[in-house]
Amino acid sequence: MSASTTTSTVARRAAALGGGSARSLAAGPSGAKAALAVEFAGLGRTFAPSAGTVASVAARPVLRDVSLTVRAGEVLAILGTSGCGKSTLLRIAGGLDSPSTGSVQIDGSPTTAFDTRCAVGFQEPRLLPWRTVAANVSLGLPRGTAREAGRARVAELLELVGLTAFAGHRPAAISGGMAQRTSLARALARNPGVLLLDEPFGALDALTRLKMQDLLLDVHAAAPTTVLLVTHDVDEALQLADRIILLGQEPATTDAGGTRADGNARAPGATTFGATIVQELTVPGNRPRDRGSAELAELRGRLLAGLGIDRHGDARGVASSTNIPHFPY
Amino acid sequence: MTETIAPNTAPAVRRPLTSRRSVRVVGGLLLPVLILIAWQLTTALGLVSISQLPSPAMVWIAAVDLFDRGELTLYVAISTQRVLIGFAIGAALGLAAGSLVGLSRAADVLLAPTLGAIRAVPSLAWVPLLIIWLKYGEESKITLVAIGAFFPVYTTVAQALRHVDRQLVEAGRAFGLRGVRLFTAVQLPAVIPSVISGLRLALAQAWLFLVAAELLGASMGLGFLLAISGTNGRIDRILLAIILLALLGKLTDAILGVFEKWAIRKWA
Structure with missing residues (x-):
């Protein structure tokens, strides 16, 4: 797909989302930095007991021994149950939190506090209520952006997300x-x-969420940055990511087929030792993916099992376990 | 008591009457007018001796009399001036101290207990000390008014800054804002509505402290008028001073109220 078709697709999608004009963008988002690789090495995070709790409450380990390399330009989805530490992992990557053990490197150098190479999309919009939409977007401009260039960039981005009219x-x-x-x-x-997205569409209604996913794909195609996407939505991960990691409790209680080896329903989110990567899979095929693909359905079942959800395959006479091998085959 | 449910009134399709401007003005004037009528009646019918409660007309005559002597304008002007200067100084210091304590944990630990203790001192306790240190001049009154205006602003600003939405502050930091830029871009706008309600409290307190200062040591001003009329038994002048204080307090508060409305529209 050429650059011009990509951007016109973006504008069309954005317009379909509502509000924006259908004019195609003259150029893609300008001045985007090259995508950067992220490397987690033996990362762990333990939260000290918060003030006010009884003294006997021990420090709470959330993450341990997370080692992972995210390639430049890759879209990596981080899946996990609620409270498993996936947001913490993201916050550490962006320098919003610091690891207790191990390290994170972006493009070969350690992350700094509120690293300027990263941008965070929070679960909540976190917009300044007293500023207009345009002024809120301009908050993200790098320091020292010239006024005119900044205004042009904001207009361009608003066009991209279909909010010019707003x-x-x-x-x-x-x-x-x-x-x-x-x-x-x-x-x-x-x-x-590196774009860090912390369940960015989690609070949206189902249809808007699907549209936002397509918008994100188009944005990524237009400016291919590295994306770390935290989500609890298996379908969203399958639709958007090149690779998915599943955070949960060790020892790994899932076999290749996706059923729990011990067969019991111990909640994977009940952190006692801290969560780590329990599954990692590469999503086959190119984006945008067919939402109805059988192959993705199979992966979904496997991921859901890893999250402790029974896919209820027995209900239609299909064994819950499967013999489809992990990709790449 | 058993739980009672209010009868379900018909849904209001039109704008409620009580939100109309004219209704608000007339409604607000209703009670003062009624009080004036009742006052007039009690004095006219001789229910209360006019040596105890002068009639409205007598108070008006006292006002005209004082105005003719040039004292009324002077007293009102000097009192207003003391309040405005003291309020400005106290509010500015309160804003600074409140910001410091609200933003910095260290300042909170070091300053908050002392300021809390000073705040607990009743206003009148300062008067003798201020008179000895600063004499009977303007400084002593303005200082007392400033003390009065300082604490409401200090308290509300410090509290509000401590309760600024952490998520917004974090978002600001995540987008590279620090120090003064973070304060002006996120924290200050977020607390402006509370700052202004603090300012309104401070203004009310400023008038309170003004009268305390003028009652106990002044040669002019509305508080002085109260004190001297109390000694002379001039109840008409006492009532006049009380009415003037009510009007001035309400007027300055209304001005701040307009400012508050504007700021809330702009910042909230």
Whole structure:
């Protein structure tokens, strides 16, 4: 796909999301930094017992021994149950938190506090209520951006996410989906080498979420940055990611087929030792993927099993375990 | 008591009457007018001796009399000036101290207990000390008014800054804001509505402290008028001073109220 078709697709998608004009963008998002690789090495994070708790409450390990290399330009989905530490992993990558053990390197150098090479899209839009949509997006511009260049970039990003018509609105006057698109535009304004998305579509309704996923794919195609996407939505991970890691409790209680080896329903999120990577799989095929693909359905079943969810395959006479091998075959 | 449910009134399709401007003005004036009528009646019918409660007309005559002597304007002007200067100084210091304590843990640990203790001192306790240190001049009154205005601002600002949405602050940091830039871009706008309600409290407190200062040591001003009329038994002038204080307090508060509305529209 050539650059011009990509951007016109983006504009069309954005327009379909509502509000934006269908004009195609003159150029793709300009000035994007090259995508950067991220490397986690033996990373662990333990939270000290918070003040006010009884003294006997021990420190709470959340993550341990996470080692992972994310290639430049790759979209990596981080799956896990609620409270398993996936957001913590993301926050550490962005320098919003620091690891207790191990290290994170971006492009070969350690992350700094609030690393300028990263941009974060939070689960909540976190927009400044007293600023307009455009002014909120401009918050993401790198320091020292010239006023004119900044204004042009903001306009370009608003076009990209289909919010040109809402540039002058306050966050309170737009819908949740629009607010989340504003938040995405703000993150993109930073020209990040690594885009960190923490369940960015989690609070949106199902249809808006699907549209936002397509928008994200188009944005990524137009400016191929490295994306770390935290989600609890298996389908979202399969639709968007090149690779999926599943965070959970060791010892690994899943076999290749996806059923729990011990067969009992111990909640994987009940952290006692800290979560680590229990599954890692490469999603086959190129994006955008067929949402109805049987192959993805199989992977979904496997991932759900890893999350402790029974796929209820028995209900239609299909064994819950499967013999489809891991990709690459 | 058993739980009772209010009868379900018909749903209001129109804008409620109580939100209309004219209704608010007339409604607000209703009670003062009623009080004035009742006052007039009690004095006219001789229910209360006019030596105890002068009639409204007598208070008006006292006002005209004082105005003709040039004292009324002077007293109102000097009192207003003391309040405004003291309020400005106290509010500015309160804003600075509140910001410091609200933003810095160290400042909170070091300053908050002392300031809390100073705040607990009743206003009148300062008067003798201020008079000895600063004499009967303007400084002593303005200082007392400033003390009065300082604490409401300090308390509300420190509290509000401590409760600024952490997620917004974190988002600000994540997008490279630090120090002064973070303060002006995120924290300050977030606390502006509370700062202004703090300012309104401070203004009310400023008038309170002004009267305390003027009652106990002044040669002019509304508080002085109260003190001297108390000694002379001029109840008409006492009532006049009380009415003027009510009007001035309400007027300055209304000005801040307009400012507050504007700021809330802009920042909240």
